[in-house]
Amino acid sequence: MAEVVEVLSRRQGSATFAELRTVVSGRAIRNALLAGQVRRTAKGVYALPKAPTAMAAARSHGGVVSYQSAAQHWGMKLITEPLIPHVTLPPTKAKRRASQERCVLHWADAPALDDVTTPIRTVLDCIRALPLSEALAIADSALHQEIVDADDLQTAAARLRGPHRRRIQRVVALADGRSESVLESALRAILIEAGIDGFEPQVAVRDRAFSARLDLGHRAAMIGLEADGFEHHSSRRQLIKDCRRGVNLTLRGWRVLRFSWEDVIYDASWVAASVAELTGAPPLTNSLLRAA
Structure with a gap:
């Protein structure tokens, strides 16, 4: 045994x-x-x-782990973890009614490694199925951790045919390995969908006496955006350090807006309106990037 x-x-x-x-x-x-x-x-x-539930489900149905479940397998960061596994079956394969494993089933010819869709296919699938914030978070994470190569990802996107091709290619072009957290990626997605330009990830602010990096920065307008997760201000020492950092940025002419997880994930319209008011750019809706 x-x-x-x-x-x-x-x-x-x-x-x-x-x-x-x-x-x-x-x-x-x-x-x-x-x-x-x-x-x-x-x-x-x-x-x-x-x-592992996803792997057991995939093999029970005769398919491969895919979409968000594959992203988890490869170590990509997600905003929302799937409640049940995602499994992709070959187009001609029928669902196994006898399987005891609950999952979300997809049908496609999907390249796989060890019963999991390849990292590049995983990113493309997630972009195809998810809202921009979640799709961008996965794509940014895959690039940041060097799970996929940027050139290889763009080449794969360029070869796509069929529904959602243009949207996937646009999101792949927006993916940026400089992003260091899913919340930062989600904040950037809000700006993209609102048509607010000029912000880039991890902008450095340095002089002889001071050095800091902003999650998102608009160099010309000297506006910084910070995405504060649950771990922020985790200690008294960290709170003191962050207060001193904020003062130093203000003294150097930077205006910084800080947004919590709840702001970014649950109140995107307010975040966009706040940034637009500070930059003077009226927020617009970019429907091309919304999930179909």
Whole structure:
């Protein structure tokens, strides 16, 4: 039975009966199942009790992990984690009704590595399906962590055909590996959709006596935007440091607006209006970038 568990562990928690039988006996599989060391997720598919849900679901349905679930697998950062796994099946494959694994099913010819869509395909799929803020956060994260290469991603987007092609290519062109957090990416998405130009990620403000970086900065207008997550001001020392930093930026002519997670994620219109008022740019809606 230990052999069965070991094989499944090497297979990221799940495998078909045929794959198991190449290294263990049928009796060992049955005994492990009776002992509760493995579970049957579909006809001829077995998994560890605590196997990664997305991988078990993909193999149970005969597909591959995809979309946000694949983004999680590759280590990309997400604003919202999927409630249930996403799985992509070949176009001609029918849904397995006997599968016990709940998931969101997609049908497409999707390139994959070890039963997960490739990093580039994952980014393109997420851009296709998600609102700009969430799509940009995943694309920025993939570039920032060097999970995908910018040139390779743009080449793949340029080769796309079919629905949403133009939107995907536009979002890929907007993706920026300088962004250091999903909240920063979401804040930038708000500006893009509002038609507010001139801001770029991680703008440095330096002189002989001071050095800082702004999450987003408008160099010409000397306006900075900060996206403050839950961890901000995590200690008294950090609070003092941030207060001193804010004063130093103001003394150097920078006007800085700080936005919380709740502001950026739940009140985008107010964020856009606030930035527009400070810059003098009337906010507009860029419908091309909205998810279809």
